[in-house]
Amino acid sequence: MFRQLILGIGNNRLVSHAIQQYGLRLGASRFIAGPDLGDAIHVVRQLNQVGVEATLDSLGESVDRLEKATKARDNYLHMLDVIQKRGVQSHVSLKLTMMGLELSVDEARENVRQIVARANQYGNFVRIDMEDSRFTSATLKLFEDVWGEYPHNVGVVLQAYLYRTIDDLKTLSGMGKNFRIVKGAYMEPVSVAYPSKPDVDDNYVRLVKYSLSHGNYTAVATHDEAIVGQVLRYVKRHHISSDQFEFQMLYGVKQSILQDLANEGYRTRVYVPWGRDWYAYYLRRVAERPANLLFFARNLMRR
Numbered sequence: 001m002f003r004q005l006i007l008g009i010g011n012n013r014l015v016s017h018a019i020q021q022y023g024l025r026l027g028a029s030r031f032i033a034g035p036d037l038g039d040a041i042h043v044v045r046q047l048n049q050v051g052v053e054a055t056l057d058s059l060g061e062s063v064d065r066l067e068k069a070t071k072a073r074d075n076y077l078h079m080l081d082v083i084q085k086r087g088v089q090s091h092v093s094l095k096l097t098m099m100g101l102e103l104s105v106d107e108a109r110e111n112v113r114q115i116v117a118r119a120n121q122y123g124n125f126v127r128i129d130m131e132d133s134r135f136t137s138a139t140l141k142l143f144e145d146v147w148g149e150y151p152h153n154v155g156v157v158l159q160a161y162l163y164r165t166i167d168d169l170k171t172l173s174g175m176g177k178n179f180r181i182v183k184g185a186y187m188e189p190v191s192v193a194y195p196s197k198p199d200v201d202d203n204y205v206r207l208v209k210y211s212l213s214h215g216n217y218t219a220v221a222t223h224d225e226a227i228v229g230q231v232l233r234y235v236k237r238h239h240i241s242s243d244q245f246e247f248q249m250l251y252g253v254k255q256s257i258l259q260d261l262a263n264e265g266y267r268t269r270v271y272v273p274w275g276r277d278w279y280a281y282y283l284r285r286v287a288e289r290p291a292n293l294l295f296f297a298r299n300l301m302r303r
Protein backbone atom coordinates (compact mmCIF):
# COMPACT_ATOMS: atom_id res chain seq x y z
CA MET A 1 0.00 0.00 0.00
CA PHE A 2 2.73 2.45 1.09
CA ARG A 3 4.89 1.36 -1.83
CA GLN A 4 2.06 1.95 -4.31
CA LEU A 5 1.41 5.38 -2.85
CA ILE A 6 5.05 6.49 -3.05
CA LEU A 7 5.69 5.05 -6.50
CA GLY A 8 2.40 6.60 -7.67
CA ILE A 9 3.18 10.05 -6.20
CA GLY A 10 6.59 9.83 -7.86
CA ASN A 11 4.94 10.26 -11.24
CA ASN A 12 3.58 13.66 -10.22
CA ARG A 13 5.54 16.43 -12.01
CA LEU A 14 5.54 18.96 -9.13
CA VAL A 15 6.64 16.41 -6.55
CA SER A 16 9.32 15.01 -8.80
CA HIS A 17 10.65 18.50 -9.57
CA ALA A 18 10.90 19.41 -5.87
CA ILE A 19 12.58 16.15 -4.91
CA GLN A 20 15.03 16.29 -7.80
CA GLN A 21 16.04 19.80 -6.87
CA TYR A 22 16.77 19.20 -3.21
CA GLY A 23 16.77 15.44 -2.74
CA LEU A 24 20.46 14.73 -2.81
CA ARG A 25 21.05 17.25 -0.03
CA LEU A 26 18.01 16.13 1.94
CA GLY A 27 18.87 12.49 2.35
CA ALA A 28 18.97 10.78 -1.02
CA SER A 29 22.77 10.85 -0.83
CA ARG A 30 22.52 8.13 1.81
CA PHE A 31 21.74 5.69 -1.03
CA ILE A 32 23.84 7.18 -3.83
CA ALA A 33 27.64 7.33 -3.93
CA GLY A 34 27.67 10.75 -5.63
CA PRO A 35 27.11 12.47 -8.95
CA ASP A 36 30.40 11.38 -10.58
CA LEU A 37 32.18 8.12 -11.32
CA GLY A 38 35.11 9.35 -9.18
CA ASP A 39 32.76 9.44 -6.15
CA ALA A 40 31.69 5.87 -6.82
CA ILE A 41 35.26 4.60 -7.27
CA HIS A 42 36.15 6.20 -3.95
CA VAL A 43 33.31 4.28 -2.25
CA VAL A 44 34.35 1.03 -3.96
CA ARG A 45 37.91 1.45 -2.77
CA GLN A 46 36.73 1.89 0.82
CA LEU A 47 34.56 -1.24 0.54
CA ASN A 48 37.43 -3.24 -0.96
CA GLN A 49 39.67 -2.23 1.93
CA VAL A 50 37.35 -4.06 4.33
CA GLY A 51 36.97 -7.14 2.14
CA VAL A 52 33.69 -6.23 0.40
CA GLU A 53 33.33 -6.11 -3.41
CA ALA A 54 30.96 -3.87 -5.38
CA THR A 55 28.79 -3.64 -8.43
CA LEU A 56 28.57 -0.17 -9.97
CA ASP A 57 25.32 1.13 -11.37
CA SER A 58 25.29 4.25 -13.52
CA LEU A 59 21.86 5.64 -12.67
CA GLY A 60 19.26 6.13 -15.38
CA GLU A 61 16.51 4.16 -17.09
CA SER A 62 13.97 4.35 -19.90
CA VAL A 63 15.72 6.39 -22.60
CA ASP A 64 13.48 8.02 -25.23
CA ARG A 65 16.06 8.14 -28.05
CA LEU A 66 18.55 5.56 -29.29
CA GLU A 67 21.38 8.11 -29.14
CA LYS A 68 20.89 8.20 -25.38
CA ALA A 69 21.20 4.41 -25.26
CA THR A 70 24.46 4.61 -27.22
CA LYS A 71 25.73 7.21 -24.76
CA ALA A 72 24.76 4.95 -21.86
CA ARG A 73 26.59 2.04 -23.49
CA ASP A 74 29.74 4.17 -23.89
CA ASN A 75 29.44 5.23 -20.28
CA TYR A 76 29.42 1.57 -19.20
CA LEU A 77 32.40 0.75 -21.44
CA HIS A 78 34.27 3.64 -19.83
CA MET A 79 33.24 2.42 -16.38
CA LEU A 80 34.73 -1.02 -17.08
CA ASP A 81 37.94 0.63 -18.33
CA VAL A 82 38.19 2.73 -15.17
CA ILE A 83 37.53 -0.27 -12.88
CA GLN A 84 40.32 -2.11 -14.67
CA LYS A 85 42.76 0.81 -14.61
CA ARG A 86 42.19 1.65 -10.96
CA GLY A 87 42.44 -2.02 -9.96
CA VAL A 88 39.27 -1.98 -7.81
CA GLN A 89 37.09 -5.05 -7.25
CA SER A 90 33.79 -4.21 -8.88
CA HIS A 91 31.32 -5.58 -11.38
CA VAL A 92 28.74 -3.41 -13.16
CA SER A 93 24.93 -3.59 -13.09
CA LEU A 94 22.77 -2.14 -15.85
CA LYS A 95 19.14 -1.65 -16.83
CA LEU A 96 17.96 -2.68 -20.27
CA THR A 97 15.57 0.24 -20.68
CA MET A 98 18.66 2.45 -20.40
CA MET A 99 20.19 0.44 -23.25
CA GLY A 100 17.17 1.16 -25.46
CA LEU A 101 15.00 -1.94 -24.86
CA GLU A 102 11.74 -0.02 -25.31
CA LEU A 103 12.89 1.38 -28.67
CA SER A 104 14.70 -1.54 -30.31
CA VAL A 105 15.43 -4.97 -28.85
CA ASP A 106 18.18 -5.51 -31.43
CA GLU A 107 19.96 -2.26 -30.54
CA ALA A 108 19.64 -2.96 -26.82
CA ARG A 109 21.06 -6.46 -27.32
CA GLU A 110 23.98 -5.10 -29.32
CA ASN A 111 24.71 -2.45 -26.68
CA VAL A 112 24.72 -5.06 -23.94
CA ARG A 113 26.77 -7.46 -26.06
CA GLN A 114 29.49 -4.83 -26.46
CA ILE A 115 29.56 -4.13 -22.73
CA VAL A 116 29.74 -7.84 -21.88
CA ALA A 117 32.49 -8.32 -24.51
CA ARG A 118 34.52 -5.61 -22.76
CA ALA A 119 33.89 -7.28 -19.39
CA ASN A 120 35.07 -10.55 -20.92
CA GLN A 121 38.29 -8.84 -22.06
CA TYR A 122 38.98 -7.80 -18.44
CA GLY A 123 37.64 -10.95 -16.75
CA ASN A 124 34.86 -8.80 -15.27
CA PHE A 125 31.10 -9.33 -15.01
CA VAL A 126 27.86 -7.57 -16.02
CA ARG A 127 24.61 -7.99 -14.11
CA ILE A 128 21.39 -7.24 -15.95
CA ASP A 129 19.01 -5.72 -13.39
CA MET A 130 15.33 -6.64 -13.60
CA GLU A 131 12.80 -3.84 -14.10
CA ASP A 132 9.01 -3.96 -14.02
CA SER A 133 7.08 -6.97 -15.29
CA ARG A 134 6.47 -5.49 -18.77
CA PHE A 135 10.13 -6.26 -19.43
CA THR A 136 10.62 -9.64 -17.72
CA SER A 137 10.32 -11.87 -20.81
CA ALA A 138 12.42 -9.58 -23.02
CA THR A 139 15.08 -9.27 -20.31
CA LEU A 140 15.40 -13.02 -19.82
CA LYS A 141 15.53 -13.61 -23.58
CA LEU A 142 18.22 -10.96 -24.09
CA PHE A 143 20.19 -12.38 -21.15
CA GLU A 144 20.12 -15.86 -22.69
CA ASP A 145 21.26 -14.55 -26.08
CA VAL A 146 24.28 -12.77 -24.61
CA TRP A 147 24.99 -15.57 -22.12
CA GLY A 148 25.28 -17.98 -25.08
CA GLU A 149 28.29 -15.99 -26.27
CA TYR A 150 29.82 -15.01 -22.90
CA PRO A 151 28.70 -17.56 -20.28
CA HIS A 152 31.13 -16.34 -17.58
CA ASN A 153 30.55 -12.62 -17.88
CA VAL A 154 26.83 -11.98 -17.62
CA GLY A 155 24.06 -12.72 -15.15
CA VAL A 156 20.49 -11.61 -14.57
CA VAL A 157 18.15 -10.75 -11.70
CA LEU A 158 15.05 -12.74 -10.69
CA GLN A 159 12.26 -11.23 -8.56
CA ALA A 160 10.56 -13.28 -5.85
CA TYR A 161 7.33 -11.25 -5.92
CA LEU A 162 6.43 -12.51 -9.41
CA TYR A 163 4.38 -15.73 -9.63
CA ARG A 164 6.20 -16.68 -12.83
CA THR A 165 9.72 -16.60 -11.37
CA ILE A 166 9.88 -20.18 -10.10
CA ASP A 167 9.05 -21.39 -13.61
CA ASP A 168 11.60 -19.00 -15.14
CA LEU A 169 14.23 -20.31 -12.75
CA LYS A 170 13.42 -23.92 -13.60
CA THR A 171 13.66 -23.15 -17.32
CA LEU A 172 16.88 -21.16 -17.05
CA SER A 173 18.71 -23.33 -14.50
CA GLY A 174 21.69 -25.43 -15.41
CA MET A 175 25.12 -24.92 -16.90
CA GLY A 176 26.23 -22.73 -13.98
CA LYS A 177 24.21 -19.62 -14.79
CA ASN A 178 24.52 -16.66 -12.47
CA PHE A 179 21.40 -15.24 -10.81
CA ARG A 180 20.85 -12.42 -8.36
CA ILE A 181 17.67 -13.11 -6.45
CA VAL A 182 15.74 -10.11 -5.05
CA LYS A 183 12.25 -9.62 -3.65
CA GLY A 184 11.28 -7.01 -6.29
CA ALA A 185 11.01 -3.23 -6.12
CA TYR A 186 8.35 -2.11 -8.61
CA MET A 187 4.62 -1.48 -8.42
CA GLU A 188 3.00 -4.66 -9.78
CA PRO A 189 -0.65 -5.71 -10.08
CA VAL A 190 -1.94 -8.68 -8.10
CA SER A 191 -2.44 -10.51 -11.41
CA VAL A 192 1.34 -10.95 -11.72
CA ALA A 193 2.81 -10.54 -8.22
CA TYR A 194 2.18 -11.80 -4.69
CA PRO A 195 0.53 -8.91 -2.83
CA SER A 196 1.48 -10.14 0.65
CA LYS A 197 4.96 -9.84 2.13
CA PRO A 198 5.01 -13.28 3.84
CA ASP A 199 4.29 -14.91 0.47
CA VAL A 200 7.11 -12.94 -1.17
CA ASP A 201 9.48 -13.90 1.66
CA ASP A 202 8.54 -17.61 1.39
CA ASN A 203 9.00 -17.54 -2.36
CA TYR A 204 12.35 -15.80 -1.94
CA VAL A 205 13.70 -18.62 0.23
CA ARG A 206 12.25 -21.23 -2.12
CA LEU A 207 13.97 -19.62 -5.13
CA VAL A 208 17.33 -19.33 -3.39
CA LYS A 209 17.21 -22.97 -2.30
CA TYR A 210 16.22 -24.10 -5.79
CA SER A 211 18.94 -22.01 -7.41
CA LEU A 212 21.66 -23.23 -5.05
CA SER A 213 20.66 -26.87 -5.34
CA HIS A 214 20.63 -26.75 -9.15
CA GLY A 215 24.20 -25.59 -9.61
CA ASN A 216 23.59 -21.92 -10.34
CA TYR A 217 25.88 -19.26 -8.90
CA THR A 218 23.48 -17.42 -6.60
CA ALA A 219 23.71 -13.83 -5.40
CA VAL A 220 21.48 -13.60 -2.33
CA ALA A 221 20.48 -9.93 -2.51
CA THR A 222 18.46 -9.00 0.56
CA HIS A 223 18.73 -7.02 3.80
CA ASP A 224 16.38 -9.45 5.50
CA GLU A 225 18.42 -10.86 8.37
CA ALA A 226 16.03 -13.76 9.00
CA ILE A 227 16.41 -14.86 5.38
CA VAL A 228 20.20 -14.47 5.48
CA GLY A 229 20.16 -16.74 8.55
CA GLN A 230 18.01 -19.33 6.77
CA VAL A 231 20.32 -19.32 3.74
CA LEU A 232 23.39 -19.77 5.95
CA ARG A 233 21.78 -22.76 7.67
CA TYR A 234 20.80 -24.24 4.29
CA VAL A 235 24.26 -23.96 2.72
CA LYS A 236 25.89 -25.48 5.81
CA ARG A 237 23.41 -28.36 5.98
CA HIS A 238 23.77 -29.15 2.27
CA HIS A 239 27.55 -28.59 2.10
CA ILE A 240 27.16 -25.97 -0.60
CA SER A 241 30.58 -24.54 -1.35
CA SER A 242 31.04 -20.85 -0.49
CA ASP A 243 32.31 -20.18 -4.01
CA GLN A 244 28.80 -20.93 -5.32
CA PHE A 245 27.07 -17.94 -3.76
CA GLU A 246 27.50 -14.45 -2.36
CA PHE A 247 25.51 -11.93 -0.33
CA GLN A 248 24.61 -8.54 -1.77
CA MET A 249 23.12 -5.40 -0.25
CA LEU A 250 22.41 -1.87 -1.43
CA TYR A 251 24.73 1.03 -0.66
CA GLY A 252 23.44 2.76 2.46
CA VAL A 253 21.43 -0.17 3.83
CA LYS A 254 22.55 -2.57 6.61
CA GLN A 255 26.23 -2.35 5.70
CA SER A 256 27.32 -3.69 9.10
CA ILE A 257 25.57 -7.02 8.45
CA LEU A 258 27.35 -7.40 5.13
CA GLN A 259 30.59 -6.52 6.87
CA ASP A 260 29.99 -9.26 9.45
CA LEU A 261 29.39 -11.76 6.63
CA ALA A 262 32.62 -10.65 4.92
CA ASN A 263 34.50 -11.05 8.21
CA GLU A 264 33.17 -14.61 8.46
CA GLY A 265 34.74 -15.30 5.05
CA TYR A 266 31.65 -15.09 2.82
CA ARG A 267 31.81 -13.31 -0.51
CA THR A 268 29.93 -10.02 -0.28
CA ARG A 269 29.06 -7.22 -2.67
CA VAL A 270 27.48 -3.77 -2.35
CA TYR A 271 25.37 -2.31 -5.14
CA VAL A 272 26.79 1.20 -5.59
CA PRO A 273 24.69 3.58 -7.71
CA TRP A 274 26.12 6.87 -8.89
CA GLY A 275 25.10 9.67 -11.24
CA ARG A 276 22.69 12.58 -11.51
CA ASP A 277 19.65 10.63 -12.65
CA TRP A 278 18.92 9.25 -9.18
CA TYR A 279 15.23 10.11 -8.76
CA ALA A 280 13.53 6.83 -9.74
CA TYR A 281 16.10 4.77 -7.83
CA TYR A 282 15.64 6.90 -4.72
CA LEU A 283 11.85 6.62 -4.83
CA ARG A 284 12.10 2.82 -4.87
CA ARG A 285 14.27 2.99 -1.72
CA VAL A 286 11.73 5.23 -0.01
CA ALA A 287 8.89 2.95 -1.05
CA GLU A 288 10.66 0.01 0.60
CA ARG A 289 10.68 1.64 4.00
CA PRO A 290 8.39 4.35 5.39
CA ALA A 291 11.15 5.50 7.78
CA ASN A 292 13.14 6.76 4.80
CA LEU A 293 10.34 9.18 3.98
CA LEU A 294 10.27 10.47 7.58
CA PHE A 295 14.01 11.01 7.39
CA PHE A 296 13.57 12.97 4.18
CA ALA A 297 10.68 15.00 5.62
CA ARG A 298 12.65 15.86 8.78
CA ASN A 299 15.52 17.21 6.69
CA LEU A 300 13.03 19.22 4.65
CA MET A 301 11.59 20.84 7.82
CA ARG A 302 15.05 21.74 9.11
CA ARG A 303 15.81 23.84 6.03
Ligand SMILES: Cc1cc2nc3c(=O)[nH]c(=O)nc-3n(C[C@H](O)[C@H](O)[C@H](O)COP(=O)(O)OP(=O)(O)OC[C@H]3O[C@@H](n4cnc5c(N)ncnc54)[C@H](O)[C@@H]3O)c2cc1C
Pocket: 128, 129, 130, 131, 157, 159, 182, 183, 184, 185, 186, 221, 222, 223, 224, 225, 248, 249, 250, 253, 254, 270, 271, 284, 285, 286, 288, 289, 292
Ligand atom coordinates in the same frame (compact mmCIF):
# COMPACT_ATOMS: atom_id res chain seq x y z
C1 LIG B 1 22.09 -5.83 -4.42
C2 LIG B 1 20.64 -5.60 -4.73
C3 LIG B 1 20.25 -5.46 -6.06
C4 LIG B 1 18.89 -5.26 -6.36
N1 LIG B 1 18.48 -5.27 -7.69
C5 LIG B 1 17.16 -5.23 -7.97
C6 LIG B 1 16.67 -5.39 -9.30
O1 LIG B 1 17.44 -5.56 -10.25
N2 LIG B 1 15.33 -5.34 -9.51
C7 LIG B 1 14.44 -5.17 -8.46
O2 LIG B 1 13.22 -5.18 -8.71
N3 LIG B 1 14.87 -5.01 -7.21
C8 LIG B 1 16.20 -5.02 -6.93
N4 LIG B 1 16.61 -4.88 -5.62
C9 LIG B 1 15.66 -4.41 -4.58
C10 LIG B 1 14.85 -5.53 -3.97
O3 LIG B 1 13.93 -6.01 -4.92
C11 LIG B 1 14.09 -5.07 -2.73
O4 LIG B 1 13.18 -4.06 -3.08
C12 LIG B 1 14.95 -4.53 -1.63
O5 LIG B 1 16.14 -5.24 -1.51
C13 LIG B 1 14.21 -4.61 -0.26
O6 LIG B 1 13.91 -5.94 0.04
P1 LIG B 1 14.69 -6.84 1.12
O7 LIG B 1 15.04 -8.12 0.47
O8 LIG B 1 15.83 -6.10 1.68
O9 LIG B 1 13.61 -7.20 2.20
P2 LIG B 1 12.62 -6.30 3.05
O10 LIG B 1 11.77 -7.27 3.77
O11 LIG B 1 11.99 -5.26 2.23
O12 LIG B 1 13.60 -5.59 4.07
C14 LIG B 1 14.24 -6.25 5.14
C15 LIG B 1 14.80 -5.21 6.06
O13 LIG B 1 15.88 -4.51 5.38
C16 LIG B 1 15.83 -3.13 5.66
N5 LIG B 1 15.58 -2.40 4.41
C17 LIG B 1 15.11 -2.90 3.23
N6 LIG B 1 15.03 -1.93 2.30
C18 LIG B 1 15.46 -0.79 2.90
C19 LIG B 1 15.61 0.55 2.49
N7 LIG B 1 15.31 0.95 1.24
N8 LIG B 1 16.06 1.46 3.38
C20 LIG B 1 16.39 1.10 4.63
N9 LIG B 1 16.26 -0.16 5.10
C21 LIG B 1 15.81 -1.10 4.25
C22 LIG B 1 14.70 -2.92 6.65
O14 LIG B 1 15.26 -2.99 7.96
C23 LIG B 1 13.80 -4.10 6.41
O15 LIG B 1 13.06 -4.45 7.54
C24 LIG B 1 17.94 -5.12 -5.30
C25 LIG B 1 18.35 -5.28 -3.98
C26 LIG B 1 19.67 -5.52 -3.67
C27 LIG B 1 20.07 -5.73 -2.24
